[in-house]
Amino acid sequence: MAARDAGADAGLDLVEALRIMIRIRVFEDMCRRLFARGRLPGFVHLYIGQEAVATGACMALRTTDQITSNHRGHGHVIAKGGDPARMFAELLGKADGYCGGKGGSMHIVDFPSGMLGTNGIVGGGIPIAAGAAVANQYLANAKVALSFFGDGAANQGVFFESLNLAALWRLPVVFLAENNQYTEWTRTGDLTAGEIVDRAAPFGIPARTVDGNNVEDVFREVRQAAEWARSGQGPSLIECVTYRWHGHNEGEEAFAGHYRPAEEIEAWKARDPIAALESRLLEEGTLDRTRLEALRGQEQDLIDESYQSALAAPVAPVEDALTGVFAQSAGRR
Amino acid sequence: MKDTYLVTAMRDGLAEAMREDPAVVVFGEDADRSVMGSTRGLIDEFGPDRVRNIPLSEATVVGCGVGAAAAGLRPVIDLMVSSFFYMTMDQLANQAAKLRYMSGGQVRLPIVYFAATGGAGSAAAQHSESPHPTFIQQAGLKVVMPSTPADAKGLMLASVRDPNPVVYLQEASLGGTRGPVPNGPFEVPLGRATIRRDGSDVTVVAVGRTVRVALAVAEELDGDGVSVEVIDPRSLYPWDADTVLESVARTGRLVVLDTARQSCGFAAEVIARVCTEAFSSLRSPPARVTTPDVPMPFAPHLERHLAVDGHKAKAAVLRCLQ
Numbered sequence: 001m002a003a004r005d006a007g008a009d010a011g012l013d014l015v016e017a018l019r020i021m022i023r024i025r026v027f028e029d030m031c032r033r034l035f036a037r038g039r040l041p042g043f044v045h046l047y048i049g050q051e052a053v054a055t056g057a058c059m060a061l062r063t064t065d066q067i068t069s070n071h072r073g074h075g076h077v078i079a080k081g082g083d084p085a086r087m088f089a090e091l092l093g094k095a096d097g098y099c100g101g102k103g104g105s106m107h108i109v110d111f112p113s114g115m116l117g118t119n120g121i122v123g124g125g126i127p128i129a130a131g132a133a134v135a136n137q138y139l140a141n142a143k144v145a146l147s148f149f150g151d152g153a154a155n156q157g158v159f160f161e162s163l164n165l166a167a168l169w170r171l172p173v174v175f176l177a178e179n180n181q182y183t184e185w186t187r188t189g190d191l192t193a194g195e196i197v198d199r200a201a202p203f204g205i206p207a208r209t210v211d212g213n214n215v216e217d218v219f220r221e222v223r224q225a226a227e228w229a230r231s232g233q234g235p236s237l238i239e240c241v242t243y244r245w246h247g248h249n250e251g252e253e254a255f256a257g258h259y260r261p262a263e264e265i266e267a268w269k270a271r272d273p274i275a276a277l278e279s280r281l282l283e284e285g286t287l288d289r290t291r292l293e294a295l296r297g298q299e300q301d302l303i304d305e306s307y308q309s310a311l312a313a314p315v316a317p318v319e320d321a322l323t324g325v326f327a328q329s330a331g332r333r
Numbered sequence: 334m335k336d337t338y339l340v341t342a343m344r345d346g347l348a349e350a351m352r353e354d355p356a357v358v359v360f361g362e363d364a365d366r367s368v369m370g371s372t373r374g375l376i377d378e379f380g381p382d383r384v385r386n387i388p389l390s391e392a393t394v395v396g397c398g399v400g401a402a403a404a405g406l407r408p409v410i411d412l413m414v415s416s417f418f419y420m421t422m423d424q425l426a427n428q429a430a431k432l433r434y435m436s437g438g439q440v441r442l443p444i445v446y447f448a449a450t451g452g453a454g455s456a457a458a459q460h461s462e463s464p465h466p467t468f469i470q471q472a473g474l475k476v477v478m479p480s481t482p483a484d485a486k487g488l489m490l491a492s493v494r495d496p497n498p499v500v501y502l503q504e505a506s507l508g509g510t511r512g513p514v515p516n517g518p519f520e521v522p523l524g525r526a527t528i529r530r531d532g533s534d535v536t537v538v539a540v541g542r543t544v545r546v547a548l549a550v551a552e553e554l555d556g557d558g559v560s561v562e563v564i565d566p567r568s569l570y571p572w573d574a575d576t577v578l579e580s581v582a583r584t585g586r587l588v589v590l591d592t593a594r595q596s597c598g599f600a601a602e603v604i605a606r607v608c609t610e611a612f613s614s615l616r617s618p619p620a621r622v623t624t625p626d627v628p629m630p631f632a633p634h635l636e637r638h639l640a641v642d643g644h645k646a647k648a649a650v651l652r653c654l655q
Binding site for chain 2: 066068097098099100101102103107109110111116117119120121124126127128129130131132133134135136138139141143145157158161162164165168169324325326327328329
């Protein structure tokens with residue numbers, strides 16, 4: 001996958017941003033179809049509709065920066081430079097999946113790309129990002145840690161505890177709340193007092209609300225927060241307001257009932273972050289129809305080929321289920 | 334060799350680990366003042382960057398250990414009292430214990446989670462826990478509990494050097510006991526038991542502070558012509574089943590003393606292993622003396638009533654010999 005460093009030191013390459021967003025969309029759409037056909041075991045939480053957040057944020061980071069993520073993490077993995085073939089392999093329980101089939105959708109880790117873990121526990125990745133920031137600060141390695149978490153996680157105790165610790169120790173960490181409007185199957189406003197963005201002020205942490213469907217806005221805010229952190233100024237909180245087009249998890253129709261107005265979903269679909277960026281690039285003349293179709297085709301091919309290669313790969317051997325709990329080496333590193 | 338308090342020996346082991354590796358950092362509740370003695374004086378030698386006071390945000394600090402370890406440090410986290418671990422269970426059980434396995438081995442997490450454990454004189458139910466079976470159950474945490482000052486130091490150094498999360502539990506009631514401790518760095522390897530006293534009639538496996546109870550009973554029964562072997566597992570996960578099985582093969586009898594509650598406790602695991610792997614060598618049913626399945630009461634006489642003590646241990650040994 002392309003290194004992001006070039007983009008991270010300049011402005012946002014909008015065509016590249018569009019490419020990543022389409023890649024996420026196509027990947028997730030494949031997951032949707034596979035789940036519907038019973039091909040994907042376990043839980044699948046799709047990121048469709050939120051692509052601008054992961055893309056803008058990760059393109060504002062350096063390859064060496066770290067992220068933690070959540071159960072809705074496919075987009076974060078791809079945006080940080082993850083390989084869709086190894087992701088599909090993981091979802092299918094294959095040996096060369098990111099985690100050798102031990103993690104699955106909610107636990108993809110891609111350590112070399114700074115992806116310290118998606119996470120099945122809401123809010124679970126927040127302290128881990130703070131801890132990575134502790135290490136970065138101590139090692140003076142100029143790395144920044146960013147935690148993606150949802151609106152539901154903003155009601156977890158570890159969120160407030162992490163804000164306190166990060167402010168106290170001026171940690172190089174960015175807290176990025178993706179407010180997709182729903183905490184599992186309940187409207188977040190019914191469960192959350194006040195605004196998430198306002199929760200940083202008591203700790204003296206700068207905070208902004210951003211249109212999470214505008215990749216440039218996300219990029220700009222995260223860039224600023226990351227450089228603020230990198231220069232030793234400490235943490236920031238960014239609330240990206242967005243919407244998940246799909247349910248909390250695929251297949252929820254079977255048990256969750258109707259909990260979102262159709263008009264609401266349609267209104268947000270009309271604000272599709274990908275369509276908006278495509279229109280803009282076409283209007284500006286940065287892209288023409290031919291190039292746009294080519295780009296879409298390339299990403300579709302990438303995802304199709306990734307899936308086919310994962311499908312053809314050998315499954316994880318059953319013996320592996322019993323190994324890898326502990327690191328064995330006696331060495332200090 | 335130097336006569337040292339157990340808590341000081343443990344601290345000395347940590348200091349040795351910090352001297353040999355600048356990646357070792359300590360986050361602890363009142364780590365600078367160290368009222369329990371576990372990190373006392375470390376801030377003077379290593380400075381406030383490496384020895385940090387933490388807010389009472391146990392869950393987040395335990396999670397910070399995961400992130401810091403994943404990003405290159407070897408954090409040692411002092412939560413002071415073992416029941417405070419209950420506030421951290423997501424970060425400890427879902428994150429620290431599982432991240433390596435879930436990631437297919439991509440991550441090494443060299444972390445020590447430390448706390449004083451066990452009853453220490455009318456501390457009441459929320460400060461008298463012996464929660465080690467809870468940690469053993471997680472598959473991904475190593476668990477150690479020393480009973481002597483020398484082991485306290487050697488196990489600390491081994492725990493910090495280990496590339497995995499280790500829950501290091503120090504019996505609160507043993508912190509002020511003294512014993513000979515070798516100078517300089519040395520390891521007591523994780524997962525290896527030691528035979529505290531050789532014997533031929535009955536094997537007593539004793540955890541933490543109950544090792545002293547077992548040794549006193551062994552001494553007492555020696556006068557009656559009963560030879561008791563006392564095994565101190567030191568590491569509770571992984572634990573040294575071989576040493577226990579070999580001992581029971583010689584003695585044919587087994588008693589386990591453990592401060593944890595009875596159901597699904599460490600004693601249950603030891604007895605189950607011996608019964609399933611060496612049943613034919615048993616000459617009588619194994620016995621266990623544990624804390625009953627109740628929270629620890631406050632009043633001194635009530636607490637004493639529940640304690641794993643010499644009286645109960647001796648009765649259990651004699652029952653096995655009948």
